[in-house]
Amino acid sequence: MTVTFLILAGVTIVGMAAAMSLRNLVHCVLSLTLGLVGLAGLFLELDAQFVGFTQILVYVGAVAILAMFAVMMTRGAAQQQESRPTSVRISGVLIAGGVFLVLAWAMCHGLMTLGAPVQPEAEVKQIGVALMRSYVLPLEVIGLLLTAALIGAGVIAMEEKRGAR
């Protein structure tokens, strides 16, 4: 339980919680970016450099920007947002809390005491080898998926006049 961990965890939680609770959408996206960066730090802390950098590249670099664009483009709607009834909020929070409790309980209960953690060697090279060997099929599939998503997103987001005859 290192200090680094605590700091990173704190950043992440705060960022995320802010992203979920702030009223201004732009602020939300910004705090989300903060949370994602924290999370990437955690990955690095866990010796998963590749994943950490990917996280920054994909999420911070792509998703957050994408979200920002979307926020901007739907700005007109953002003003209409008003607070929801308290009951909905409370129920949502309660359920989320319940899920957390259950998960926490499961973890307390289920985690075995592990032996001394060995330093794993997750070099990029190894990952690349694994990707090209054992995980080549999923890699292809995910490529396909990404391509499809790209095209699909483009089609969906296109001007309606052309989409709907």
Next chain:
Amino acid sequence: MSGFPWISVLTLVPIAGAIVVLAVGAASHTVVRRTALGFSLIALALTLLLWYGFHPEANGYQYQEMHPWISMLNANYHVGIDGLGLLMLLLSAIVTPIGMLASRQVERQVSLYFALMLLLQACLFGTFTALSFIHWFIFWEMGLIPAFFLVRLWGGPKSAKAAMQFLVYTMVGSITMLMSFLAIFLATRSFDFVDIGRMAQSGRLMPEIVARLGWHLLTPEHTAMVIFAGVFLGFAVKVPVIPFHTWLPLTYTEAPTGTTILLTGAMSKMGLYGFLRILLPCFGVQMQHVLTPLLWLAVATIVLSAYTAWAQTDLKRMFAYSSINHLGYCILAIFAVAKFTGTDAGLMSQKFAAMDGVFLQMFNHGLTAATLFWFIAMLEKRSGGVRGLNDFGGLRRVMPVFTGLMGIALFSSLGLPGLNGFIGEFLIFKGSFPLVTWATALSVLGLLITAIFILGILQRVFYGALPEVWAQLPDLTVGERLSLVPVIGLMFVLGLYPQLVLGVVNHTAMQMALTLRNF
């Protein structure tokens, strides 16, 4: 034997008749009656042709027809007759016209009535000729339908109850029988009586059933006994054997008399036919195991029904019980035949006698009972439906011919020598006495009680003072006399020359008795 499908044609004649009768239904009642009677007489003529062409000395079945039918069930359309089947065909063919002649009172829906009668006759023909269980069972059950409607629609005040009782009771028996046969089928893959009988006699039937069905809760003997009990119940209800008879008095009483004639004359023989054709060849061993209780049943059937008949006051009810009594002798003889196996010449001779006696008694009872109910129908027609024993008296004064002829029928029923009833009973007693001495000796009591109540009928209905009410009862018309002459004549002929029937059925009786030796 020629390839002409005599038996199928014979069975189809009444069916065709039923259709024609329905078709001419709009015509006058007389036309309908004559048409129906005509068809039944055609059937009678055909039966006589069969009788004429029958070879009494040949083994096995004659006029056989066999076509594959339901291959999945290994069931064939297999018909054929031996002496017994032929005798029963003749009986049905004789009884049906009698029933029609005795149906003069029917005024409602005449064409339907006669169509149902013809249909019933067809079912009887089918039952007595079928050699495959499925085919036989279909006719057996189908016969219930016209009988049910005949009782229900044209019967007396309590006909609803009677018809229902009749239907349900016989149906229960049929179902137990069906289940037993399904068990046999599952074990043997055969529905053919001949095959099953052959298997039973070679001792393979029951082991196969036990092996294939394997009811582990029961020992093999018990399994066999349960199957036997199912079949037995089916036939015992039909005959009926006391205590499975309670449907009969009500049904016979409530049914229109013409129908009662068919019921007692021919339908009750279906049960006995089953006893002879199925129970005896297939379940001889089981019958031997429970012979003593069976004999008690037979004796109870004979004695109790006679006593009960004595206590009745309704003539139809009386004759209903009397019917039970008469068929009880057949049951007794059948059980007696089942008692011993083996080929001892002395015993075989007794068995032949008993078997011949059963055949004769079946025929004679059919003839006599039908005639007696016919007389009741004629009496009812004159008296407006009154038929109580105590409602009459001294009728001999106004209806001497009626009295004389009915007296002959009554004495035939009593078993007077010279009339048809005697030889059958003599042969039955002759055969049964050495085989089952005490049961037979007890059964003689039935003869005495029968005499008592038959003389009671004569005394109370025909003797004594004539009540004013009946002073104008007309005697038999010329037409009635003429139609009675053949029947009464047949009683005398059979009484004096039983060889007429025995010559034809004797070989079959021997074969049946002989099949038992192999158990």
Next chain:
Amino acid sequence: MNWIVRNLWLIPMLPMVAAGIIAVTKRKGRMLAASLAIGSMSLSFLLSVWAFAHVVLLRNQGQIDLQVWNFRWFQFGNEWVSLGWILNPLTAVMVVMVTFVGLLIFIYSIGYMAHDENFTRFFGFLALFAAAMLGLIVANSLLLLFMCWEIVGLTSYLLIGFWYSNPRAAAASKKAFLTTRIGDLPFFLGIVWLYSKSGTLLFYNGGTGCLEPMSLEHLVAQRTTIGMCVATGIALLIFCGAVGKSGQFPLHVWLPDAMEGPTPVSALIHAATMVAAGVFLVARVYPLMSAHALVHGAVSTSAALQVVTWVGSITALFGALIAVAQYDIKRILAYSTISQLGYMMMGLGVGGVSVGMFHLITHAFFKSLLFLGAGSVIHGCSGEQDIRRMGGLGKLMPFTFATYAVGMLALCGFPLFFSGFWSKDEILHAAHVWDLSQIPFYMGAFAALLTAFYMARQMYYVFAGSTRLEVGEAHGDGANATAGMEHEHGPVPHESPAVMTVPLMTLAGCTLLLGFLGTPAWPWFQSFLEDTRLRVDFGAFAREGMFPVMISSSLIVFLGLGLGWWFYGREPVDAADAPDHLGRRVPAIFAVLGHAFYMDALYDKTFVRANIAFSRISTWLDRWVWNGAVQIVRYGTLAFAHMDSFIDNHVVNGAFDEGCEGVSRSGQILAKLQTGRVQSYLKVIGVALIVFTALLLWRANA
């Protein structure tokens, strides 16, 4: 084979054909019916005489005199049931007697039944009876004999109930048929048993018949389960039939009641022929009856014959006792018949065929004479049958009186000139020398005394003194028959027409002559039946105590007659309602005798009632037990059905309905849930996640 043997069947067949023709004759064809019946009977009589002559001829030539003619009747299995007829001395004697007596009675009936509306029917029945009776006699098969036996019973039934409008006649006919049938059933079993043991029912068939030594040895050798010899068992069963038919002791009750029939019927059927058929039966199967002794060569009588003897002697005494206290002229004769039949049985038992048969023949003549005489009296008195209302008829009806006296003396056994003396004496003698017991002898002797006494009583009542007939009043059961007579004859007692008196005189003549055929000095009859050498031997009187027996029986007869005179002749009966002279002295005994030892009442109280009770029980069983069981099953099924339907309606259907409603309600609820809002779905998923995870963990913990 002689023509007469082959065509012996003609003797019964002729009356049978006559009966058949009469049956389809109209009521008006009276002359046709009578002439057919009488004509056929005459022809039968001639044939019988021919047959008789044939047998006598054979006997005299010393040839075998037993001839049979058998034929196949029907087939069962590999066997044939054969029937046949037989001509031997027994047959010959019986056919002649039956046809002769029958012919006379037929003729007599023309007069007696002249006014009856069913005259035609009467002759039809009579002819049928004669046919069956003759068939019974010529039968060479126990089966044929039994068949004829039953038909004889039927005609007896028909003729007793001839006046069917009279309820008493109807009841009497039924009683007669049923009582004899009670005896017939053991007889039937005996036949069946005999058949199964010997394999044939032919009496004689060239060595294989059931009465021939081979079969008898076989029967005697076997034992029944109770140790009795099979032959004895069968013989006793057959004897039961004879007991019923011949009115022997326990089954005699029908015979007095049978007197409800017309008097010629009583004479023919219930005195001369049918009732004697039982005796004839025993005589016919005598080899079987005596089989035990026959085969073993033992001196002692067979068990069956002992039974015959005892039953006979009891019946003889019993009938005679009852006859003393009767008032109905025909009933006295009926009880007398019972008594005499008992004598015959006793004779068969102690002395053999010839002894019993001789009495049968003589009795047939004198008893039918007495009955016809009684009929004449009844006819003359317009149907009156009560002897207390008669009297003084001797002068009014001289022919009747004279012939009746002959019959009466013959019945009493008046010495020397009357056939009854010889035949009865022979029985008494045989009983006297019987080696087992003397009691039958004393019973017979006492019965003889009583016979003389009651006949004297009857004579004094009917023919002596002054007439006590109440004018214009027709009592009794002949009323029906004679209803029409009064118009012609008026109420005054009168002699009967010649058609009735001539048969009477013929019979009287026979009665007088017949006895000399069987005297000990010249026992033609006995030798004829038993095939012994015949010679005239007056020394026979002196042998084996014959003479003392003759003397003592004569004394007994005189004593009986004297007693009758003492009670009834000394001071003639003067009033119809005066008490009986004997009855005055010993009222208690007289009442018991008058009611025939209360046998009828006893039977009513026991057998009849037991049977009726049993029929009630069986009806009850039928209604409550058998039907009850069915009803229980039925109600059980019904209850099950109701339960099932209840379950269907309320549980299954209810559940279904509930389910449907629930589905629809929950649908409504779910529809509410189905907000279309993604977040609410997600909430549900969250809740589910919580619940399931909690559940899993909790399970894992537990």
Next chain:
Amino acid sequence: MNPLTGYVFLSALLFAVGLAGALTRRNAMLVLIGIELMLNAANLNFIAFWRYGPHPEALTGVMFVIFSIGVAAAEAAVGLSIILAVYRHSKTTNLDEMDSLKG
């Protein structure tokens, strides 16, 4: 408390936060972001277990996360474009108003 427990708790907390957001916010965009959060929580879990699990050399957790990120990227792209399309259609991103799935 070993390091794994901390990470796991953190991931659970992140998950709960994401869920709460997804449940309570009305803006479709934020719901989408909540879902991304939950995915990230799962990713954290994978990595933590890979790092402290018995067979780190197998690289399974890492691989999983890599693909997950890929899928998440695709999802985010499609999701956001849908939101845009919906917005263009109904001028709202309010989920409460998008209830055409209502039964």
